[in-house]
Structures are given as structure tokens and as C-alpha cells.
Amino acid sequence: MNAAASPDDTLIRIRGLTTVLNGKKVFDALDLDIPRGKITAIMGPSGTGKTTLLKHITGQMHGDAGQIAVDGKNVPELSREALYGLREKIGYLFQNSALLTDFDVFENVAFPLRQHTRLPEVLIRNIVLTKLQAVGLRGAARLMPSELSGGMARRVALARAIVFDPMLILYDEPFVGLDPIALNQVLKLIRTLNETLGITSVLVAHELSAIQRVADRICLIANGKIVAEGDPHGIENDGSPWTRQFFGGEADGPVPFQYPAGDYAEALGFPRAKA
Amino acid sequence: MSQRKSYAVGTGLFIVLGFAALGYxxxxxxSVAxxxxxxxxxxxxxxxxxxxxxxxxPVKIAGVRVGEVASIALAKGAPVADVKLAIDKRYADIPVDSVATVFTSGLLGDQYVGIEYGHARQYIADGGKxxxxxxSQPLEEMLGKFFGAGGGADAIGGSYDVTARFSNVGTLSAGSPVKMAGVAIGRVLSVQAEPGKLDALVTLAIDNRYNQIPDDSSAAVFTSGLIGSQYVAIQPGGSPDMxxxxxxxxxxxxAMQLEDLIGKFLVNGSGSGDKKDSGSSATPAGKH
Amino acid sequence: MNARVDDNVVSRSLAQIGECGLFLLKVLAAIPRSGRYARETVRQLWFVGAMSLTIIMTCGLFVGMVLGLQLYHVLSIFGGTAATGTVVALSIYRELGPVVTALLFAGRAGTAVTAEIGLMRATDQIAAMELMAVDPLAYVAAPRFLAGLIAMPLLCCVFCALGIFGGHLVGVSWLGIDNGTFWSNMTDTVEVWQDIVNGVIWKSLAFGAVVALIAVFQGYTAPPTSEGVAYATTRTVVASSIAILALDFVLTAFLM
Structure with a gap:
């Protein structure tokens, strides 16, 4: 289960994470290592808590037990200031981009700079335009978020996420709702950022074909645990029922088709069948 | 940045406007106006x-606003109010013998200073007197006017005073009207007790227009209606002197007490009108 | 279903009040941290204050005009139309000014704040701020709260001034009350401390705090759905109106 990696190579180390939400065990003693400088994809059926896992990593949510060490710091124990200090080094790409609707594209990308630094305006302008150039949207600097397409908004959000040159970027469903062109643009960006800046990336996504083109490793999460782990092309054939169902796209399997329910015949009001 | 600046300018304007309104x-x-x-x-x-x-x-002449009351203070050494009137320079031709009166607009309305022109050729100057x-007429007088069955005379042409003694004035008070043939010709100026003579001395201010009243006329205190307010009725006599x-x-x-009136009505009795009056032989009950 | 046994209006309202109180403490604690976002406070002051001026001024003018008209006709029964200025000023300063301004403020600015924050939460903008290490309490909640607190007294002063103007317009210009009588009566009766500071300033500060708190709280706790934001906006108006009128009674009893 645990990749044989030395501590220096591991940016995020999760040990025994247990979280109960609304009486349901989302994570059950989950262990996960995310290597530095690699692109790790976290996959799994809907509702298994992939986004929740990202929220744990950024300290937006706290588990009931377990440790989450990011860059050697245990997130649940950090003070507010230390947590905010850590977050400045983490980029986060929201599924719906989460651009600030009050500001135009330029100000959205400049927002973290303005809030955390007292840089001169010229420097802010240069940094922002550099990042916008990197995502190919320098010309859209004065558009408002409402004027952007979904793919453009996501690229702006990516520019904003990397404006501080973070050590880690978390992508929450970056491919949802993108047309093939936009999808390829985002894929290219993720790859480029990882290769040129050495940024560790964690992807949460469903699109296997897209992930196979970009990820270095895939972790399959189900029932609150990591059920499979491996390189993008080998994991399909590791023989576990989870991978077979997930990657094979079978309707029924370890993930049942039926949501847990009472006896069907009883629910319909039929007399119980005699055993 | 221009966007930010416009917010700042607009917000600044808003704050200035708010404080200006507060200052206003x-x-x-x-009271610090x-x-x-x-x-x-x-x-x-x-x-x-x-x-x-x-x-x-306001200060008014002939109903026209010409200025306002600048200050009110108690005059030094006398229990009178020293009122300074600020009058518009346009109205600089007010005769020195003009009369200033404190009037009331309506019954409970606010008071103002009215100036009636005199006849002098000299005009009043800045700082003049x-x-x-x-x-100001006390409220009781005003009430007397209002509820005194038609109100008193307006006394525009000035008035002359005559006195009359009554053994009982009932609720007659200063300001009650004086009537002749039902027409208001003046008002009661004062009602004073005369301790030595056990009767009330009533001073009547009668309008100068009605100066043809024979000197043997009689005065009676009547009540308007059964329980209305009281007034002085004058019944002209026949003397050639006025x-x-x-x-x-x-x-x-x-004045007749209510009991007396009722007594009169029920018993149709006589002689109750002249109880112990000094000289009330004339027209004892003939009015009714 | 068992959890809903005591889920009636009273206990829900109490829970809301309790959460709102806790939220107030959080916002107050965030105010020192929001000092670095002073520019955002100015921007919010523009949105909740300056942008509300039109409605406040229009309504102030009409309230003053209606008061002038009504009072003139009632007072003329007693021949006391000269008191119109006094009664217009006193009723506006002591009650109508702060209360109507606060109600309008809740309807105009409070709902906007609730909807804005609610949508920011629904579109993950709040979460995005947290992840950009920007405290949303200090950046979103506190500036709007402060802006409401500052804007209300200013708006109320503008409302009162326009109300007096409206009363003057109807009373003096149209119905012919003497100009000097109108003002002299007013200046004779209105006390700076009792009527303007206690009536206008303190009341509107208190109302501003209440409306801004309710608006920010409702937006901040709105369920991140369109229905949730819509309900939160409605609740802002309802809760603000009730709170304003109830608080008005308490404040009047204390300040008079």
C-alpha cells in the first residue's frame, strides 16, 4: 500500500485519517502518500469523499482522527496564522473556478498579491500578465468573469492559483464540462506547470483517458480507503474487484447499484415470501 | 485602478453629504439655529x-411679513419684556408712533408681532423704539371670545371704558363679550372684587363706534343658553345724555344662578331676579 | 424525523438568534484584522451607502411631504398649523427618520449584501478566499458590517434633512404656513442632544449594526443553493424589520 518513498520525496503524508460526516464514515483509517514533484490523480466513485480529502489537506475540514502532514506540518494542529501561511504555498483550482465576480480577470489574478504583499503596482502588473500569458489569456485581462467561457474561467483560476508560485496545486475536477479543445488546453497547462516549475499536483477527476495522459500515479479511493494504487496504465489490470468495476465501468460490483434499502417486496406491500 | 478611485471619490462624496446633512x-x-x-x-x-x-x-404689517423677532429678554429694572424686532430694510418707513401688538394666529396658533401704522411724519430708525x-391677550380672553356666543367686538376703532357694579357676576370674566341687542359692541376689560362694598366692579370696554348709548341704560349679566358662558347685555335707556x-x-x-333659573321656570315665580341688588328695579325679569 | 420534534418556530428562531450572536462575536473579532482591507470597507460603503442615497432621499422627501400635509390638516382644526414644523421635525428625528431609513436600508442594502454573500458562498468564492489565505470574515463580513454601521447614520441624516425639506415644501410653500413660524417653532422645540444625537445618531447606529449583522449573517449561513439564497434574502428583510421595530421600542424607552 505504501509507496517506498523516502520522507523527503513525500510532500503529503496522511496516516489513519478517519472522518465521520452525518453518521457516515467518509474516511476509515485512510493512509496516503503523495510524492513531491509528481502529478497524482485521485479517482473513485462519486460520493467517496475525494473533494473532502482535498479539504482536509487544506485544513478547511478536520477529521476525527489521524494525521495529515503537508510539507512536514500536521495540518489539523496548525494555528490560524500557520495554516494561512501554509495555504499561501498551496494553489487550489475549484471545480467552478470560484472567480471573484466583483473583479475583472486582471484583478482576480492580482487578488492574492494585493492581499499578501505590498508590491509596487508595476511589479504586480508584470507578475499578473506573466501568469495570464502562461494560460494564454493575457488579452482577456479586462474581461469580467461573467464574460468568460467555462474553459477560460478555469484557466484564469489556474493563473490565480499559480500567482504565488506554489509548491502544490490541488485540482478539484478540472475537466468537468470542458469541450475537447479546452480539455486539452487544461491538460497541457497542468503538464507544463508540473514540468517547468516542478509543482506537485493532486488531481481529483473521473475522466480516465484524460488522467492517463497527464498523471504519474493514480490512487483509487472507495469505502473510505485507498483500494488501489499504481501507474496510470498498469492499475487497470491489478486484479482487484474495485479496479475492475471502476475502470471497466460495470454497473454493479463492490459499489452496489442499489442504494442500501429495506426489503423490496415489503416496501411494495407484498406479503413476505415464505422461506 | 480607475475603478477603485471612483469608488473612493463616490464614497467620500457620500460621507461628506451625510455629515453636511447632520450639520444642517x-x-x-x-435650538442652536x-x-x-x-x-x-x-x-x-x-x-x-x-x-x-x-x-x-414673524413681524407683520397689514398681514405682510416684514421681519422677525430677533431676541427676547427681560428688560432691566422692570418686569417687562424687551423684544428686539429685526425688520427688513425695505420697510424703513414705519411711523414712530406705530403700535406693536402681540397677536395670536388662530386660537392656539403661534404668536407674532403686528405693527399698526401711526400718523407721525417721522420714521423709526435703526435702534429706534x-x-x-x-x-399678548391671555388665553382666557381668547376663549371668552370664542365661546362667548358670537365673540366680542373687534375694537378696531379703539374703545372707551365704563364701569358697572354687580352683586354677583357668576362666571363672567375678562374678555367676555358685551352685547347690545345681541350684537357684540365690546368686551369685559376686568372684573374686580370691591371688598368694602360687597360687590364686583366690572369694567367694560365698549367700541368707539357705539358711543350713542344713553347713560341710563342698564347692564345685565346673562348666560348664553342654559349653561353657556356669560356675557354683559346692555339694555338702552331713554336719557338724552350718552x-x-x-x-x-x-x-x-x-347673574342668575342656575337654581334660580330653574326655580323661575318651574314656579313661574317673580321677584327672585332682584335679590339684594343695589338699584335693580329696572327690567327685573322682562328680558325673558 | 426524531430530530425535528422540537423543530418549531420558537426554537428555530432562538437558535438563529444564538448563532447570530456568536457570529457577531466572530465579526467583531475579525474587525481588527480587517484593518488591512480598509479599501474594501470603502468599496462596500459605496455599495450600501452611496448607492442607497437615491431611494433614501426620495422616500425622505415624500415622508416629509406627507407629514406636512397630514399635520397641516389635523392642526388646522385647532388653529395650530404653526406647530407643523415642530411636529414634522420631532416625528422625523425621533421615530420616522431612523426607523424608515433602517427599513429601507434593510430592503435596499441588506438584501443585496445577503444575496451577494450567499452567492459568493454558493460559487465557492468564500472558500477560494480561505484557500488564498484571505480570511473571509475579515475580508467579506467585517467590511460590510462596518459599512452598514457607518452608512446608516449618514443615510438617516440625509433622510431627515430631506424630510424637513419636504415638510417645509408642503407646509410653507404650498399651504402657506409662515416661513419664520415654521422654523422658529422647530428651532424652539428641537434639542440637539435629545432629538438629534439620541434620536437620530444613536438609533440609526444601532439599527445599522442590527441590519448589517443580520444581512451578513444570513448571507454567510445561507445554504449554497439558489433556493437557500432566496430564502436568506427574505429572512434578512423579515428579521431586520422585526428587529428594528422591537429595538426601536427598547431604545425609545431608554433614550427618551
Whole structure:
């Protein structure tokens, strides 16, 4: 289960994470290592808590037990200031981009700079335009978020996420709702950022074909645990029922088709069948 | 950045406007309101009683607003009010013998200073004085006018005073009307007790227009209706001499108490009208 | 279903009040941290304050005009139309000014704040701020709260001034009350401390705090759905109106 990696190579180390939400065990003693400088994809059926896992990593949510060490710091124990200090080094790409609707594209990308630094305006302008150039949207600097397409908004959000040159970027469903062109643009960006800046990336996504083109490793999460782990092309054939169902796209399997329910015949009001 | 600046400018304007409004409320509509600074000249007037007159109350001539009350203070050494009137420079031709009166607009309305022109050729100057003043009329007088069955005479042409003695004036009071043939010809100026003579001395101010009243006329205190307010009714006599200022009316009939009236009605009795009156032989019950 | 046994209006309202109180403490604690976002406070002051001026001024003018008209006709029964200025000023300063301004403020600015914050939460903008290490309490909640607190007294002063103007317009210009009588009566009766500071300033500060708190709280706790934001906006108006009128009674009893 645990990749044989030395501590220096591991940016995020999760040990025994247990979280109960609304009486349901989302994570059950989950262990996960995310290597530095690699692109790790976290996959799994809907509702298994992939986004929740990202929220744990950024300290937006706290588990009931377990440790989450990011860059050697245990997130649940950090003070507010230390947590905010850590977050400045983490980029986060929201599924719906989460651009600030009050500001135009330029100000959205400049927002973290303005809030955390007292840089001169010229420097802010240069940094922002550099990042916008990197995502190919320098010309859209004065558009408002409402004027952007979904793919453009996501690229702006990516520019904003990397404006501080973070050590880690978390992508929450970056491919949802993108047309093939936009999808390829985002894929290219993720790859480029990882290769040129050495940024560790964690992807949460469903699109296997897209992930196979970009990820270095895939972790399959189900029932609150990591059920499979491996390189993008080998994991399909590791023989576990989870991978077979997930990657094979079978309707029924370890993930049942039926949501847990009472006896069907009883629910319909039929007399119980005699055993 | 231009976007940010416009917010800042607009917000600044908003704040300035808000504080300007506050300043306006605090200084212009409250008791710290500043004085009127027009081109005015000041005239002094002394009143025995200014009633509810307030600073900034209007000064009117013939109903036209010509200025306002600048200040009100108690004059030094005398229990009179020293009122300074700020009058518009346009109205600089007010005769020196004009009369300043404290009037009330309506029954409970606010009071103002009215100036009636005199006949002098000299005009009053800045810092000058209006020597002739009439004080505020007390509310009782006003009430008397209102509820006194038609109100008193307006006394525009001045009045002359006559006195009459009554053994009982009932609820007659200063301001009650004086009527002849039902027409108001004046008002009661004062009602005073005369301890030595056990009766009430009533001074009547009768309008100068009605100066043809025989001096043997009789005065009676009547009630308008059964329980209405009381007034003085004058029944003309036949003497060739007329009443003059300062005369006393000899023939009087006192107020009848309600019990007496009822008694009269029920018993149809006589003689109850002249109880112990000094000289009330004339017209004892003939009015009814 | 068992959890809903005590889920009636009273206990829900109490829970809301309790959460709102706790939220107030959080916002107050965030105010020192929001000092670095002073520019955002100015921007919010523009949105909740300056942008509300039109409605406040229009309504102030009409309230003053209606008061002038009504009072003139009632007072003319007693021949006391000269008191119109006094009664217009006192009723506006002591009650109508702060209360109507606060109600309008809740309807105009409070709902906007609730909807804005609610949508920011629904579109993950709040979460994005947290992840950009920007405290949303200090950046979103506190500036709007402060802006409401500052804007209300200013708006109320503008409302009162326009109300007096409206009363003057109807009373003096149209119905012929003497100008000097109008003002002299007013200046004679209105006390700076009792009527303007206690009536206008303190009341509107308190109302501003209440409306801004309710608006920010409702937006901040709105369920991140369109229905949730819509309900939160409605609740802002309802809760603000009730709170304003109830608080008005308490404040009047204390300040008079």
C-alpha cells in the first residue's frame, strides 16, 4: 500500500485519517502518500469523499482522527496564522473556478498579491500578465468573469492559483464540462506547470483517458480507503474487484447499484415470501 | 485602478453629504439655529406680556411679513419684556408712533408681532423704539371670545371704558363679550372684587363706534343658553345724555344662578331676579 | 424525523438568534484584522451607502411631504398649523427618520449584501478566499458590517434633512404656513442632544449594526443553493424589520 518513498520525496503524508460526516464514515483509517514533484490523480466513485480529502489537506475540514502532514506540518494542529501561511504555498483550482465576480480577470489574478504583499503596482502588473500569458489569456485581462467561457474561467483560476508560485496545486475536477479543445488546453497547462516549475499536483477527476495522459500515479479511493494504487496504465489490470468495476465501468460490483434499502417486496406491500 | 478611485471619490462624496446633512439638522433645525442675517434694522419694543412669542417669530404689517423677532429678554429694572424686532430694510418707513401688538394666529396658533401704522411724519430708525405696544391677550380672553356666543367686538376703532357694579357676576370674566341687542359692541376689560362694598366692579370696554348709548341704560349679566358662558347685555335707556369714558352704569342686574333659573321656570315665580341688588328695579325679569 | 420534534418556530428562531450572536462575536473579532482591507470597507460603503442615497432621499422627501400635509390638516382644526414644523421635525428625528431609513436600508442594502454573500458562498468564492489565505470574515463580513454601521447614520441624516425639506415644501410653500413660524417653532422645540444625537445618531447606529449583522449573517449561513439564497434574502428583510421595530421600542424607552 505504501509507496517506498523516502520522507523527503513525500510532500503529503496522511496516516489513519478517519472522518465521520452525518453518521457516515467518509474516511476509515485512510493512509496516503503523495510524492513531491509528481502529478497524482485521485479517482473513485462519486460520493467517496475525494473533494473532502482535498479539504482536509487544506485544513478547511478536520477529521476525527489521524494525521495529515503537508510539507512536514500536521495540518489539523496548525494555528490560524500557520495554516494561512501554509495555504499561501498551496494553489487550489475549484471545480467552478470560484472567480471573484466583483473583479475583472486582471484583478482576480492580482487578488492574492494585493492581499499578501505590498508590491509596487508595476511589479504586480508584470507578475499578473506573466501568469495570464502562461494560460494564454493575457488579452482577456479586462474581461469580467461573467464574460468568460467555462474553459477560460478555469484557466484564469489556474493563473490565480499559480500567482504565488506554489509548491502544490490541488485540482478539484478540472475537466468537468470542458469541450475537447479546452480539455486539452487544461491538460497541457497542468503538464507544463508540473514540468517547468516542478509543482506537485493532486488531481481529483473521473475522466480516465484524460488522467492517463497527464498523471504519474493514480490512487483509487472507495469505502473510505485507498483500494488501489499504481501507474496510470498498469492499475487497470491489478486484479482487484474495485479496479475492475471502476475502470471497466460495470454497473454493479463492490459499489452496489442499489442504494442500501429495506426489503423490496415489503416496501411494495407484498406479503413476505415464505422461506 | 480607475475603478477603485471612483469608488473612493463616490464614497467620500457620500460621507461628506451625510455629515453636511447632520450639520444642517443640528444647526438649522434645532435650538442652536443661527440668527437671520439679512439686511435688517433693529427696533426695540417693550411688552408687559409677550405670551408665547418666540425668537424668529414673524413681524407683520397689514398681514405682510416684514421681519422677525430677533431676541427676547427681560428688560432691566422692570418686569417687562424687551423684544428686539429685526425688520427688513425695505420697510424703513414705519411711523414712530406705530403700535406693536402681540397677536395670536388662530386660537392656539403661534404668536407674532403686528405693527399698526401711526400718523407721525417721522420714521423709526435703526435702534429706534416703538413706544406704543399692546401685550399678548391671555388665553382666557381668547376663549371668552370664542365661546362667548358670537365673540366680542373687534375694537378696531379703539374703545372707551365704563364701569358697572354687580352683586354677583357668576362666571363672567375678562374678555367676555358685551352685547347690545345681541350684537357684540365690546368686551369685559376686568372684573374686580370691591371688598368694602360687597360687590364686583366690572369694567367694560365698549367700541368707539357705539358711543350713542344713553347713560341710563342698564347692564345685565346673562348666560348664553342654559349653561353657556356669560356675557354683559346692555339694555338702552331713554336719557338724552350718552355714556362717556369713565362713566358708571347705575342700573345693573346680576347673574342668575342656575337654581334660580330653574326655580323661575318651574314656579313661574317673580321677584327672585332682584335679590339684594343695589338699584335693580329696572327690567327685573322682562328680558325673558 | 426524531430530530425535528422540537423543530418549531420558537426554537428555530432562538437558535438563529444564538448563532447570530456568536457570529457577531466572530465579526467583531475579525474587525481588527480587517484593518488591512480598509479599501474594501470603502468599496462596500459605496455599495450600501452611496448607492442607497437615491431611494433614501426620495422616500425622505415624500415622508416629509406627507407629514406636512397630514399635520397641516389635523392642526388646522385647532388653529395650530404653526406647530407643523415642530411636529414634522420631532416625528422625523425621533421615530420616522431612523426607523424608515433602517427599513429601507434593510430592503435596499441588506438584501443585496445577503444575496451577494450567499452567492459568493454558493460559487465557492468564500472558500477560494480561505484557500488564498484571505480570511473571509475579515475580508467579506467585517467590511460590510462596518459599512452598514457607518452608512446608516449618514443615510438617516440625509433622510431627515430631506424630510424637513419636504415638510417645509408642503407646509410653507404650498399651504402657506409662515416661513419664520415654521422654523422658529422647530428651532424652539428641537434639542440637539435629545432629538438629534439620541434620536437620530444613536438609533440609526444601532439599527445599522442590527441590519448589517443580520444581512451578513444570513448571507454567510445561507445554504449554497439558489433556493437557500432566496430564502436568506427574505429572512434578512423579515428579521431586520422585526428587529428594528422591537429595538426601536427598547431604545425609545431608554433614550427618551
Amino acid at each position: 439638522l443640528a444647526t438649522q433645525t434645532s 443661527n440668527r437671520h442675517h439679512g439686511a435688517t434694522y433693529t427696533v426695540d419694543a417693550k411688552f408687559e406680556n409677550i405670551g408665547q412669542l418666540k425668537e424668529r417669530a 416703538l413706544g406704543l405696544t399692546r401685550s 355714556l362717556k369714558n369713565g362713566d358708571e352704569m347705575i342700573l345693573t342686574q346680576s
